[in-house]
Amino acid sequence: MLAISDITNLALDLTSGLSNQDRFDRLLTTVRTLLKCDASALLLYQDQRFVPLAINGLAGEVLGRRFALADHPRLEAIARAGDVVRFPADSSLPDPYDGLIPSLHGELKVHACIGLPLLVEQRLIGAVTIDGFDALQFNQFSDDELRIVTALAAASLNNALQLQALERAGRIAVSNSPTKSANESNEMIGRCEAMVALKRDLTVVATSELSVLVLGETGVGKELVAQQVHQLSNRAGQPLVYLNCAALPDSVAESELFGHVKGAFTGAISHRQGKFELADEGTLFLDEIGELSLELQAKLLRVLQYGDVQRVGEDKAVNVDVRIVAATNRDLKQEVAAGRFRADLYHRLSVFPVLVPPLRERHDDVVLLAGYFLERCSAKLGLEQLRLSAGALTQLQQYQWPGNVRELEHCINRAAVLARAESNKLDVLIESHHLALTVHEVDSGVDNRVIAVPVSTNEGLKDATERYQRQLIEQALQHNNHNWAAVARQLQLDSGNLHRLAKRLGLK
Ligand SMILES: Nc1ncnc2c1ncn2[C@@H]1O[C@H](COP(=O)(O)OP(=O)(O)OP(=O)(O)O)[C@@H](O)[C@H]1O
Ligand SMILES: [Mg+2]
Structure with missing residues (x-):
C-alpha cells in the first residue's frame, strides 16, 4: 500500500521552486522509497526513442544512452501500452539495463520490471521504468496505485516540457519556420558545467543574426555546434551549407564561394551558383576558416560588408541574405598577429566567439558520451547489450583524450568490434584490453589520479x-x-x- 503522506509529498514537489533536474531526481527518489525498487529511470519520449532525464540506481553512462524503440522491444512495449505494464520475471524481452545496475553483480535476468508510460491527452511524452531484483516484489502494489505514481510523474514531466516550450516560444516569437528538435545524428551530449553554459550561449545567440565563430581543439565538436546554431535559429527551415576552406584550391575557390557564369573561364560550361547563393536565407558554415588565403579573406570580407556576391565573369552583383558560422582549431588572434589573418575579417567574424571545451575538461561527460556511443554502436552491430567493464570505464576516465570526442567515439567503436569478435553472445562486454589506451599520470586536477595507499603491516x-x-x-x-x-x-x-x-x- 502506498502511504498518503508519500503521495502528498510527491504532489507537492510538482509545484515547488526546484529546478527540473532536482524535481526529476526527487521524483525517482520518492518512487524508490515508495516501491522499494532497486533501479528506476525517467525517460523522455522523442523521435521514436527514449532519452533518460534522470536515473536512480543505474550506472551513470545510462544518462548518455538514447534508446531507440526499434532496438529495445521492452521499451517499445511500454511505449505502446497506454497503461501500467508488468513484465513477467521470465519475459523474453531483453532488459535495456542488463548489466547497468551497479549494485547488482552478475546478470539481471529474472527480476521484476514495471513500465509506466506517461501520457498527456493520449499522447506519449515519456515513461518511468522500475526494476527490482526480487521477482515478486511489486506484487503488493495494485495497478491503481501505480497509476497514481504515473499521473504524478506525467504531470511533473509535462510541466517541465511546457515551461521549456514557453521559453523557446519567447525567444523565437518572430520566427515563422519550424524549429526541428535535435535528432540522433547531431544531438550534443553534455551535462558538465562548461557544456551547460555552452548550450545556453548557443540558444541565445542562435536566434540572433550575429556571426558565430566556433573555436576549439580538433575533434571537440565544432561542427556539431555549428549545426546546433543553425537548427536553433529562425533559419532552421532553410539550408545549412557547408564549405571546408582547407580543401579549397585557389583556382576554384572564388567560383565555389560566389559561383560563375557560363564562359567565365575555360571549363565554365554552364552557370553555377556559389555557396553563398545556395545558402541564401539560410546559414553558411565556413569550416577551417583559418586556412583561407589572404586574397579570399578580402573577397569574403566584401560580401560580409555589403551582403552581395558577384559571380565570376559577371558584373552585376546578387544580393544574398546569409548567416555565417565559422570554425577553426587555430588561434585566430595569433594568426592575426602573425599577419596570416586579416584583422578586419577577424573582428567581423568573432562578434560572438564560442569556445568548445576539450574533453579532458569535461570530467563526468566522458561517461555520458561513452554511454551515447555505446548505445549507437550496439544498434549498428545488432547487439542486445554493449557495456563497459568497471576497469574499462576507469581507463576512459583517466585518459587525456588528445583527439577529444572523435577519438572517444572511434575508440569505443573499435573496442566494440574487438570485444564482439571474442564473444559469442549478443551481450558484449568491453574490457580494458579492448580499449588499449595508455593512461599517463595526470598533471592537472586531482580527480582522476590513482592514489597510492601505503600498506601498513598491522592494518587489516x-x-x-x-x-x-x-x-x-x-x-x-x-x-x-x-x-x-x-x-x-x-x-x-x-x-x-x-x-x-x-x-x-x-x-x-
Ligand atoms: N557533445 C557531443 N555529443 C555527441 N557527439 C559529439 C559531441 N561532440 C562531438 N561529437 C561527435 O564527435 C565527432 C567529432 O565532432 P566534430 O566533427 O563536430 O568535431 P570538430 O571540432 O569539428 O573536429 P575537427 O577539428 O577535426 O574538425 C562527431 O562524430 C560528433 O558527432
Ligand atoms: Mg570539424
Missing part, C-alpha cells in the same frame, strides 16, 4: 579499504566543490548509498 584489509574509500571520496568532494550529487556521479554510486557510506566512514 577492511581498514585499508575503508581508508582508501575515505580518501577517494574526500578527493572527489574537493574536486566537486562539496557537491554530493556530483561526487555520487563521479564515483558512480547511487547517492543514497554514497550518503550511507560517507556516514559509516565518518565523513558526515
